[in-house]
Amino acid sequence: MTADTARAVPEEHRAEVERLREHLCDLHADLPRWNLVTWTSGNVSARVPGADLMVIKPSGVSYDDLAPADMVVCDLDGRVVEGRRAPSSDTSSHAHVYRARPDVGGVAHTHSPYATAWAARGEAIPCVITAMADEFGGDIPVGPFALIGGDDIGRGVVATLDGHRSPAVLMRGHGVFTVGASARAAVKAAVMCEDVARTVHIARQGGPLERLPQEHIDALHDRYQNVYGQ
Amino acid sequence: MTADTARAVPEEHRAEVERLREHLCDLHADLPRWNLVTWTSGNVSARVPGADLMVIKPSGVSYDDLAPADMVVCDLDGRVVEGRRAPSSDTSSHAHVYRARPDVGGVAHTHSPYATAWAARGEAIPCVITAMADEFGGDIPVGPFALIGGDDIGRGVVATLDGHRSPAVLMRGHGVFTVGASARAAVKAAVMCEDVARTVHIARQGGPLERLPQEHIDALHDRYQNVYGQ
Amino acid sequence: MTADTARAVPEEHRAEVERLREHLCDLHADLPRWNLVTWTSGNVSARVPGADLMVIKPSGVSYDDLAPADMVVCDLDGRVVEGRRAPSSDTSSHAHVYRARPDVGGVAHTHSPYATAWAARGEAIPCVITAMADEFGGDIPVGPFALIGGDDIGRGVVATLDGHRSPAVLMRGHGVFTVGASARAAVKAAVMCEDVARTVHIARQGGPLERLPQEHIDALHDRYQNVYGQ
Amino acid sequence: MTADTARAVPEEHRAEVERLREHLCDLHADLPRWNLVTWTSGNVSARVPGADLMVIKPSGVSYDDLAPADMVVCDLDGRVVEGRRAPSSDTSSHAHVYRARPDVGGVAHTHSPYATAWAARGEAIPCVITAMADEFGGDIPVGPFALIGGDDIGRGVVATLDGHRSPAVLMRGHGVFTVGASARAAVKAAVMCEDVARTVHIARQGGPLERLPQEHIDALHDRYQNVYGQ
Numbered sequence: 001m002t003a004d005t006a007r008a009v010p011e012e013h014r015a016e017v018e019r020l021r022e023h024l025c026d027l028h029a030d031l032p033r034w035n036l037v038t039w040t041s042g043n044v045s046a047r048v049p050g051a052d053l054m055v056i057k058p059s060g061v062s063y064d065d066l067a068p069a070d071m072v073v074c075d076l077d078g079r080v081v082e083g084r085r086a087p088s089s090d091t092s093s094h095a096h097v098y099r100a101r102p103d104v105g106g107v108a109h110t111h112s113p114y115a116t117a118w119a120a121r122g123e124a125i126p127c128v129i130t131a132m133a134d135e136f137g138g139d140i141p142v143g144p145f146a147l148i149g150g151d152d153i154g155r156g157v158v159a160t161l162d163g164h165r166s167p168a169v170l171m172r173g174h175g176v177f178t179v180g181a182s183a184r185a186a187v188k189a190a191v192m193c194e195d196v197a198r199t200v201h202i203a204r205q206g207g208p209l210e211r212l213p214q215e216h217i218d219a220l221h222d223r224y225q226n227v228y229g230q
Numbered sequence: 231m232t233a234d235t236a237r238a239v240p241e242e243h244r245a246e247v248e249r250l251r252e253h254l255c256d257l258h259a260d261l262p263r264w265n266l267v268t269w270t271s272g273n274v275s276a277r278v279p280g281a282d283l284m285v286i287k288p289s290g291v292s293y294d295d296l297a298p299a300d301m302v303v304c305d306l307d308g309r310v311v312e313g314r315r316a317p318s319s320d321t322s323s324h325a326h327v328y329r330a331r332p333d334v335g336g337v338a339h340t341h342s343p344y345a346t347a348w349a350a351r352g353e354a355i356p357c358v359i360t361a362m363a364d365e366f367g368g369d370i371p372v373g374p375f376a377l378i379g380g381d382d383i384g385r386g387v388v389a390t391l392d393g394h395r396s397p398a399v400l401m402r403g404h405g406v407f408t409v410g411a412s413a414r415a416a417v418k419a420a421v422m423c424e425d426v427a428r429t430v431h432i433a434r435q436g437g438p439l440e441r442l443p444q445e446h447i448d449a450l451h452d453r454y455q456n457v458y459g460q
Numbered sequence: 461m462t463a464d465t466a467r468a469v470p471e472e473h474r475a476e477v478e479r480l481r482e483h484l485c486d487l488h489a490d491l492p493r494w495n496l497v498t499w500t501s502g503n504v505s506a507r508v509p510g511a512d513l514m515v516i517k518p519s520g521v522s523y524d525d526l527a528p529a530d531m532v533v534c535d536l537d538g539r540v541v542e543g544r545r546a547p548s549s550d551t552s553s554h555a556h557v558y559r560a561r562p563d564v565g566g567v568a569h570t571h572s573p574y575a576t577a578w579a580a581r582g583e584a585i586p587c588v589i590t591a592m593a594d595e596f597g598g599d600i601p602v603g604p605f606a607l608i609g610g611d612d613i614g615r616g617v618v619a620t621l622d623g624h625r626s627p628a629v630l631m632r633g634h635g636v637f638t639v640g641a642s643a644r645a646a647v648k649a650a651v652m653c654e655d656v657a658r659t660v661h662i663a664r665q666g667g668p669l670e671r672l673p674q675e676h677i678d679a680l681h682d683r684y685q686n687v688y689g690q
Numbered sequence: 691m692t693a694d695t696a697r698a699v700p701e702e703h704r705a706e707v708e709r710l711r712e713h714l715c716d717l718h719a720d721l722p723r724w725n726l727v728t729w730t731s732g733n734v735s736a737r738v739p740g741a742d743l744m745v746i747k748p749s750g751v752s753y754d755d756l757a758p759a760d761m762v763v764c765d766l767d768g769r770v771v772e773g774r775r776a777p778s779s780d781t782s783s784h785a786h787v788y789r790a791r792p793d794v795g796g797v798a799h800t801h802s803p804y805a806t807a808w809a810a811r812g813e814a815i816p817c818v819i820t821a822m823a824d825e826f827g828g829d830i831p832v833g834p835f836a837l838i839g840g841d842d843i844g845r846g847v848v849a850t851l852d853g854h855r856s857p858a859v860l861m862r863g864h865g866v867f868t869v870g871a872s873a874r875a876a877v878k879a880a881v882m883c884e885d886v887a888r889t890v891h892i893a894r895q896g897g898p899l900e901r902l903p904q905e906h907i908d909a910l911h912d913r914y915q916n917v918y919g920q
Contacts, residue, residue, distance in 0.1 A: 060919030229290030433577035459520030663807035689750030
């Protein structure tokens with residue numbers, strides 16, 4: 001998968017692409033910091049605003065070794081446009097999400113342990129704490145099992161998130177995909193997903209749980225999305 | 231929520247306010263260090279001694295980015311007196327605690343995972359180890375479910391702690407609030423609350439537990455509060 | 461508890477006392493590093509070889525703030541001989557161990573979470589993995605519940621370890637005490653105790669366990685104590 | 691166990707041996723970083739390509755104190771060829787693996803907690819998530835209980851891995867051994883083994899699990915081994 005010289009980053013998007021390469025390096029550093037990834041697993045991408053392009057992690061490169069120049073620019077069919085590295089094995093799936101969801105500016109994928117444990121059982125995480133209502137607006141749903149390589153995973157992600165407020169989906173037998181208006185928002189969702197997956201797992205070990213009432217979930221989600229923050 | 235120029239920090243409290251801004255920055259750094267917070271969750275406030283003022287974390291700001299100048303000064307009705315940032319969403323609840331409890335000089339709030347797991351089930355942590363007797367003087371009680379935004383949470387915190395020696399309360403379906411004579415004492419209680427929540431959770435996974443006898447709890451608490459330390 | 465000028469560190473032990481103050485600072489830094497302590501909990505002491513003296517952590521001082529000059533020199537009745545700080549609340553118990561066990565050169569105490577969970581249930585950790593046979597030579601036993609302050613804890617530690625190869629004891633409802641030929645060996649035992657407490661806890665969550673056969677435990681312990689290392 | 695001057699590192703392998711000493715230092719630093727080892731437990735070795743030699747960690751030396759010069763060069767009967775330290779207690783077993791498996795260039799051994807918990811029960815880790823299919827190509831198998839010192843452990847490792855795609859084996863009642871084309875690949879397998887041991891343990895706490903279908907395991911393993919990465 002080498003760059004096709006017929007496709008290139010248009011000059012008008014050059015500055016933004018360079019900025020995203022650096023920004024993605026910083027965001028990838030958040031994944032090990034929050035204990036979401038092991039060795040080279042996990043990846044984050046960002047859409048290049050106004051272009052049919054995305055920037056994504058290279059395949060199988062250690063987090064310690066990631067430099068901005070390693071990030072790969074692809075078109076929204078997942079073909080490499082610019083990059084000295086082969087892109088993530090999940091590139092076609094990220095690309096599918098960007099094609100299907102114009103509101104999405106960033107995608108993250110991890111095998112974070114507690115969320116992946118729910119995914120292994122194919123069980124949605126029930127919305128039993130306010131932190132889940134805030135960020136996910138309800139349960140974190142489960143998507144279908146899909147093989148890596150093509151865009152099957154991306155199709156499963158998009159189909160599952162349709163009709164949910166959650167920016168996170170647990171792909172059955174696999175791990176977590178999250179979306180956001182920006183790559184940073186997608187990483188935040190991945191971090192929060194693991195946090196609530198852990199808390200709810202621990203809670204349930206001690207006894208049965210009850211979902212928060214729907215009107216409370218609605219009120220909390222509305223406030224967190226519209227009032228919280230600066 | 232911008233500062234009302236009609237309300238301002240009186241000159242006599244200026245030095246203390248500046249000291250508390252710095253001190254709160256240091257204390258907030260303790261929260262991720264002890265694994266009590268995820269992303270921007272959690273907050274600490276301090277009463278300004280001798281004034282009807284408190285200093286509190288801004289809303290939704292990353293721990294990495296917190297500087298003393300970001301801390302927000304509010305009155306004890308939760309209105310901003312000085313600050314370039316919007317204050318924590320929990321400001322009205324912190325303010326309520328300071329109004330109702332003149333002995334309280336600091337308040338902390340986290341969603342630390344093991345304590346929040348007990349809160350999700352609405353189950354008090356039983357006092358089965360000496361470290362709990364030392365710091366909490368008995369069980370860590372559960373307060374009511376309450377929505378964020380107003381002072382409902384603060385009212386629940388105050389009502390629940392009444393009649394308990396514990397400086398920590400598990401707010402049902404939400405997380406932990408702690409109080410202390412100082413902000414540092416409140417943070418210490420939050421750190422210890424997560425520690426005992428984890429230990430007692432693990433202990434109970436292996437079999438049934440027995441509370442320490444009340445006279446031992448009393449003796450341990452008295453000693454820790456009055457003899458321990460420098 | 462200030463130093464009695466009638467008791468003082470004899471000049472012949474001065475150099476060793478200063479060395480132990482520094483050494484204990486380094487060893488205390490191992491406790492948070494291995495996640496054995498929370499806030500100010502936990503303490504380590506060392507016997508001054510050839511003297512009826514020990515050096516111990518001051519009471520209730522943060523690990524970040526510990527300097528060699530903070531360490532307190534006590535006699536083996538637990539009375540302060542030299543120090544600007546009040547000694548650990550566990551001083552009398554450490555002193556009892558040194559009086560009763562001339563082979564012991566160091567004592568450590570923690571509330572490390574997995575080991576304390578076994579202690580909360582009053583359940584010995586069964587010797588089901590080779591790492592336990594190596595370091596502990598069998599089960600890690602449970603000692604009686606005892607109140608802090610006097611030497612009751614120390615008496616329980618000594619009585620329980622009598623007849624066991626284990627350098628660690630789980631004090632019921634409290635936490636871990638370990639002994640060693642040196643303070644470093646005691647800290648090592650505390651680190652290993654938490655490690656095996658965690659592994660055996662996790663193992664048992666998945667199903668029943670069987671103790672290693674006694675002849676294998678004996679062979680492993682003998683080899684680790686006499687052949688392993690430099 | 692001092693070096694036999696009759697055996698020495700041939701001059702033609704000198705540069706590679708020095709490179710491996712440094713490389714092994716770096717790889718050993720990965721073990722505590724990924725929380726696989728406690729105190730001095732765990733070890734990694736590398737075959738010297740084209741020679742009947744291996745380089746291995748010294749016995750019982752702290753990870754903080756490991757320098758390239760501490761690494762020990764042994765022949766493939768486990769006898770020291772060059773080194774100022776006694777080699778790991780597992781040296782004979784590493785040597786056996788290199789003798790029996792010419793394709794193996796590196797061996798790693800840990801007592802990482804979740805994997806050792808499966809080993810304590812003598813239970814294989816079932817292949818229920820794609821990350822396991824990727825790296826291990828199926829279940830992670832269990833090998834026999836064997837005593838340390840001779841090459842019994844090595845024989846058990848080789849016999850168990852025969853007929854499995856997994857580069858990791860859980861030695862009953864003991865811990866993890868992994869092999870790889872290089873020492874780095876063996877360390878990667880040890881890191882991934884603990885990661886999946888933890889995730890599958892957590893998953894099963896919440897309910898029964900199903901293995902991935904064999905054709906999916908085959909497809910994932912083939913892709914990860916042959917397409918993934920640079």
